[in-house]
Amino acid sequence: MSADPPSDTSAAERLPAASHTAARLQDKTVAIVGAGLAGLRAAWALRVAGARVVVVEAGDAVGGKAVLASRDGFSTDRSLQVLGFEDSHLLRWASEVDLESSLLPLRPVATAQLHRGRVVDCDARSLAEIARTPGVRWRDRARLLRLPRLMNRYAPLLDPLRPERAAALDFRSVSDFSRLYLGKSMRDRFVAPRIAAETLGDESELSRVAFLLQWHQSRWGQARLGVAAAGLGSLAEATALAVDVRTGLRAQQVKELPGGRLALECSGPRDSGRDESFEVDALVMATAAREAGRICASLVTPAERDFFAGVRFGPRITLSVASDRPLTGLPQLVRIPHAEGRTIEVMLVEPGLAGGRAPEGTGLVTLSATQRFAEQHANEDDERVEGQLLSSLEAILPRLASTRRFTCLQRDPLGVPRFEVGAYNALARFQDVQKDRRFLGRRLYFAGDYLGGPRFEDAVASGSRAAATAISDLAR
Ligand SMILES: Cc1cc2nc3c(=O)[nH]c(=O)nc-3n(C[C@H](O)[C@H](O)[C@H](O)COP(=O)(O)OP(=O)(O)OC[C@H]3O[C@@H](n4cnc5c(N)ncnc54)[C@H](O)[C@@H]3O)c2cc1C
Known part of the structure; x- marks a missing residue:
């Protein structure tokens, strides 16, 4: 079985041509709230276009969920940091800030899947290989041929930079869609583990658009996965310089000032007396949705307020386990189908490499618990949560019990946005309001993964989009 994946149809953001834009922007000041990758990408693009930029970050460090964290030379980041070789916005930005040597080329990641308790190589990138996914029934294999036909039909609506264009397809869950068209075994062993590993969401709640966009973006599964050697936090740190x-x-x-300028009021740590305010020509809000709605309450319409209040985030629990010895030869992403009944959704097993996320000769496992486990154990103490995840992990990787050096548990109540059925319709309505408000002269823009998808690439693309829109408005 073979089929042609789509050519790269994602519309790259278009920044207005340099010189006259820079002249018009040089007396404009733009504030960005949030120094996650979405906010920093927007800041970088605005700065390159000639605007004066100030980024306000509530935390002590830049990077948001990509903030660099380490112990004894092991990276203990809050996220797995698995990227795609086709993550064009992210990779372009890395080369713009001259980080090619430390971040690129990405180190290829092999993929595997848990099947009946065993880790089985599963680097399936063609339909024929996908059909051989362990656990897929023979009669469902043939149904896989429907996927290219469906993808060709939906392709005109699938634009990762403008996910709201797929709103018309947003009426079915991933689970219902894949069972209907591809069969139950294909849903349980191919679609659900892939979408869960990518979006950290549950297939019965996620909109099928999330899967279609992911499948389109990955060039029908052909794009390789990789990890950035130095970790994505270095991209944030280089940009912040x-x-x-x-x-x-x-x-x-x-608050809005006479003449359309905006006043942003900020507070420093309690009792620091470090309150500051900024008068700016435009503002990019790159925080989570609810925080954006709260801060901009006096400027947003009731429809936008409803949108912000309706965006749902799922809590996440991440566990990093440092090992005295490598557990694999190459980095390996292990997807764990829900049908296996584990508490772990996905894990990245990395051997230590010079300049990488673990010292040479050692190993590192970073795992993410299932959404259900994170929800059910939200109030349980760290020790018990860690104990349960470790025993689940060591049942899969028994060697780890004797080589484990230390562990690091991280809990993130606002982990990833959930793109449930209806989310893309809500996004389409929200983007319509943005157009109206811009037309009326409001210079307020939004960025963040909740506007695109729950991946670094989506967050970066949303930052590019917000910056490109602001630049075109300010240069007018
Ligand atoms: C467990 C886990 C694993 C993941 N694994 C992967 C993966 O392998 N690959 C992948 O591509 N993606 C992964 N992701 C997704 C990725 O981490 C996010 O999509 C991305 O980091 C979102 O970036 P952002 O800039 O939108 O938000 P954030 O990174 O959350 O940044 C928002 C920033 O705003 C700041 N802020 C908030 N309120 C205020 C305020 N009032 N004033 C000033 N600043 C404020 C915050 O401190 C923060 O720095 C994972 C996420 C999680 C939770």
Whole structure:
């Protein structure tokens, strides 16, 4: 079985041509709230276009969920940091900030899947290989031929930079869609583990658009996965050297000033007396949705307020386990189908490499618990949660019990946005309101993974989009 994947149809953001834009932007100041990858990408693009930029970050460090964290030379980041070789916005940005040597080329990641308790190589990138996914029934294999036909039909609506264009397809869950067209075994062993590993969401709640976009973006599964050697936090840190970032400053509210300028009021840590306010020509909000709605309450319409209040995030639990010895020869992403009944959704098993996320001669496992486990154990103490995840992990990788050096548990109540059925319709309505408000002269823009998809690439693309829109408005 073979089929042609789509050519790269994603519309790259278009920044207006350099010189006259830079002249018009040089007396404009733009504030960005949130120094995650979405906010920093927007800041970088605005800065390159000639605007004065100030980034306000509530935390002590830049990077948001990509913030660099380490212990004894092992990376203990809050996310797995698995990227795609086709993550064009992210990779372009890395080369723009001259980080090619430390971040690129990505180190290829092999993929495997748990099947009846055993880790089985599963680097399936063609339909024929996917059909051989362990656990897929023979009669469902033939149904896989429907996928290219469906993808060709839906392709005109699938644009990762403008996910709301697929709103018309947003009426079925991934689970219902895949069972209907591909069969139950294909859903349980191919679609669900892939979408769960990519979006950290549950297939029975996720909109099928999330899967279609992911499948389209990965060039029908052909794009290779990789890890950036130095970790994505270095991209945030390198960008922060080039723009004015104020860490430890929490945005509190924004008000409109006469003439359309905006006043952003921020507070420093309690009792620091470090409150600051900024008068700016435009503002990019790159925080989670609810926080954006709270800060901009006086400027947003009731429809936008409803949208922000309706965006749902799923809590996540991540466990990093440092090992005295490598557990694999190459980095390996292991997807764990829900049908296996484990508490772990996905894990990245990495051997230590010079300049990488673990010292040479050692190993590192970073795992993400299932959404259900994170929800059910939200109030349980760390020790018990870690104990349960470790015993689940060591049942899969028994060697780890004797080589484990230390563990690091991280809990993130606002883990990843959930793109459940209806989310893309809500997004389409929200983007319509954005157009109206811009037309009326409001210079307020939004960025963040909740506007695109729950991956670094989506967050970066949303930052590019917000910056490109602001630049075109300000240069007018
Ligand atoms: C467990 C886990 C694993 C993941 N694994 C992967 C993966 O392998 N591959 C992948 O591509 N993606 C992965 N992701 C997704 C990825 O981490 C996110 O999509 C991405 O980091 C979102 O970036 P962002 O800039 O939108 O938000 P954030 O990174 O959350 O940044 C928002 C920033 O805003 C700041 N802020 C909030 N409120 C204020 C305020 N009032 N004033 C000032 N600053 C404020 C915050 O401190 C933060 O720095 C994972 C996520 C999780 C949770």
